[in-house]
Amino acid sequence: MNYAWDAIVNHVARKISEAAEITVTSADLVAPPKPELGDLAFGCFVLAKSQGKSPADIAVALTEKLNAHTKDHLIASVTAAGPYVNVTLKAGEVISRIVQDVERDKNSYGASEDGEKKKVMLEYANQNTHKEVHVGHARVFVLGASVAKLLQRNGWSVITAGYHGDIGAHVAKCLWLFVRQAASVIPQPVEKKKKGVEPAKPMNPDEWAQFVLTHLDAEMAKAMLEKIPADERTGKYLGKMYSESTKVLEENPEWKDEVSDVQRKLEAKDAGWDVIWQETRRWSMDEFAHIYEDLRMNIDKTYVESDMVAEGQAMVDELVKKGVAKESQGAMVVDLEAEKLGVFLVRKSDGTSLYSTKDLALAFRKIKDYPDLSRSLVMIDLRQSLYFKQLFQTLKMMGMKQDLQMVGFEFVTLKNGAMSSREGNIVTLQSFRDEVVAVAKTETATRHPDWPQGKIEHVSWCLAMAGIKYGMLKQDTEKIIVFDLEKALSFDGDTGPYIQYAATRLASILKKADWKPETGLKEGDLSLLKEQTERRLALQIAALPRDIRRAGAELKPSVIAQWCFGMAQRTNDFYRDVKVIDGEPELKAPRLRLIASALSTLIIGLDLLGITVPEEM
RNA sequence: GUCCUGAUAGCUCAAUGGAUAGAGCUCUAGCCUUCUAAGCUAGUGAUGAAGGUUCGAUUCCUUCUCGGGACACCA
Numbered sequence: 001m002n003y004a005w006d007a008i009v010n011h012v013a014r015k016i017s018e019a020a021e022i023t024v025t026s027a028d029l030v031a032p033p034k035p036e037l038g039d040l041a042f043g044c045f046v047l048a049k050s051q052g053k054s055p056a057d058i059a060v061a062l063t064e065k066l067n068a069h070t071k072d073h074l075i076a077s078v079t080a081a082g083p084y085v086n087v088t089l090k091a092g093e094v095i096s097r098i099v100q101d102v103e104r105d106k107n108s109y110g111a112s113e114d115g116e117k118k119k120v121m122l123e124y125a126n127q128n129t130h131k132e133v134h135v136g137h138a139r140v141f142v143l144g145a146s147v148a149k150l151l152q153r154n155g156w157s158v159i160t161a162g163y164h165g166d167i168g169a170h171v172a173k174c175l176w177l178f179v180r181q182a183a184s185v186i187p188q189p190v191e192k193k194k195k196g197v198e199p200a201k202p203m204n205p206d207e208w209a210q211f212v213l214t215h216l217d218a219e220m221a222k223a224m225l226e227k228i229p230a231d232e233r234t235g236k237y238l239g240k241m242y243s244e245s246t247k248v249l250e251e252n253p254e255w256k257d258e259v260s261d262v263q264r265k266l267e268a269k270d271a272g273w274d275v276i277w278q279e280t281r282r283w284s285m286d287e288f289a290h291i292y293e294d295l296r297m298n299i300d301k302t303y304v305e306s307d308m309v310a311e312g313q314a315m316v317d318e319l320v321k322k323g324v325a326k327e328s329q330g331a332m333v334v335d336l337e338a339e340k341l342g343v344f345l346v347r348k349s350d351g352t353s354l355y356s357t358k359d360l361a362l363a364f365r366k367i368k369d370y371p372d373l374s375r376s377l378v379m380i381d382l383r384q385s386l387y388f389k390q391l392f393q394t395l396k397m398m399g400m401k402q403d404l405q406m407v408g409f410e411f412v413t414l415k416n417g418a419m420s421s422r423e424g425n426i427v428t429l430q431s432f433r434d435e436v437v438a439v440a441k442t443e444t445a446t447r448h449p450d451w452p453q454g455k456i457e458h459v460s461w462c463l464a465m466a467g468i469k470y471g472m473l474k475q476d477t478e479k480i481i482v483f484d485l486e487k488a489l490s491f492d493g494d495t496g497p498y499i500q501y502a503a504t505r506l507a508s509i510l511k512k513a514d515w516k517p518e519t520g521l522k523e524g525d526l527s528l529l530k531e532q533t534e535r536r537l538a539l540q541i542a543a544l545p546r547d548i549r550r551a552g553a554e555l556k557p558s559v560i561a562q563w564c565f566g567m568a569q570r571t572n573d574f575y576r577d578v579k580v581i582d583g584e585p586e587l588k589a590p591r592l593r594l595i596a597s598a599l600s601t602l603i604i605g606l607d608l609l610g611i612t613v614p615e616e617m
Numbered sequence: 618g619u620c621c622u623g624a625u626a627g628c629u630c631a632a633u634g635g636a637u638a639g640a641g642c643u644c645u646a647g648c649c650u651u652c653u654a655a656g657c658u659a660g661u662g663a664u665g666a667a668g669g670u671u672c673g674a675u676u677c678c679u680u681c682u683c684g685g686g687a688c689a690c691c692a
Binding site for chain 1: 620636638651655656688
């Protein structure tokens, strides 16, 4: 896409090149720190060095030269300020060109073709089954969803993926306690009385629980599952079971053998245990689907660990055959000391699989499913950096050619320490989400007592999602987020709803003026717009395309979040300073066009963050 | 011990090597017969320490201090 702003900057760079008699490119031009100083600035430091004069003197001389040429169709004035030459552009010309870009490109404004339509997979929904989904997961959910959109807007063909730990020690621990506790609901079989034989003595609860653990069949499993009320069939319930189990096992280590037994039975698809596993796993997966829907995440492909075990083990065998992996202390490892990555454990000494075993299989499975994949991204907690370096190195040694990249992000912690299931201070995503929605509903109902319930519900959801998502995205991915519920429930200042509010104010003006693009775009002379706030609004619009490219290249949604906030601030400045409907009549039509462009651009920016704008709020 | 990462205002965060380091929250004082006050205006206040590179350093390099994390059978 060609943007007027780039052409304008190039034009100014050319003018300065001519005057300074050296090559000045658009990259040499910066924005002055204060808008009053101008729109573009050139620092004379390089010239100072080559000419042996002070940069301030050169700036003065250069400014005189530029002004001598006079009458440029884009440049209004040139002034020297210290070592800088500041250029102020003709507001009407600039606004006019920028707005026409938006009117031309409509919804595709800001799109780039950097990705060249190549296929990239972004794996980001990686939470485990049989555990609660908490606010920490919310960060990677909204980050991943946003990065996927950023890549798309930059011309990539994106496949989003989820990968779930649905098997392994944590599942065994959870289900072991589940069955142990549920045993009491299964009636002990009553021995038929035979003549002359005493009835079997009923077992005590502990004996019975142990009996059930070893003799669990499909019938018993179904009976147990039926007793769980519908509202407890959640990840939260299973997560609680898991953390309780961990605690119980710490206090009673003699039960660990029972858990190992459970894990073996799960892996062997033992009939009774498989029934329990399938059903509880479904609770988690249903919950995931529900959360994805609520957050408007779009996951194209779902993988699960239980599917990768056999393949992964086969790959380890192959690695051993090729001499890449070798036995060490009973386990299988890949020696990566040469790359200074230590040793990479790919199989446990008891022969069972590890996370790494399954990840090797997953990487190849992705390529099998999408042979034209040119880039494979995994968005994951930064704490796994070393692990992923090891994994990628091993995959390269196995001949993988794709561009593998880990996109790291820091975790979410609470004000008084990290979340820990043991300490019971986990904030589940569901409860957090419900609280934000409740606050939004109260606020909305107070402001609009005349609105029907359905409208209040919908707008509240929009606001709550914006609050949650913006709060997670505005900060750099490499910084820990200190989660503060009170702040997360606030909609003032640098928040999602503040930005939505700015957008709805613009929409409200357009609605009141009964503005329609079919007719409105043909009316008015944009070059009449000269107010400072109008120019700054237009310049912010013009900044979106390059911010989209930067955010896409660096995989940083925070760049877009910052742009959106700036846009909201410029919008509120405009709203304060300029009257549209009751202002100067000849400026009404062009101002409406500026507003329409500002609104549609802001909607594009917010959409990249996964945020929608309600019609009113 | 080795490696990675962070340190900016009372709090939470910004700042492609450039001008007087910006916001938001909090606090104080104002602004709703004027396109939605989830807003706007004004005030207070900061680069962990010491060196180095550079015309110029919050940014790059070195050392130190203090956090966080990783470093073989968890994921």
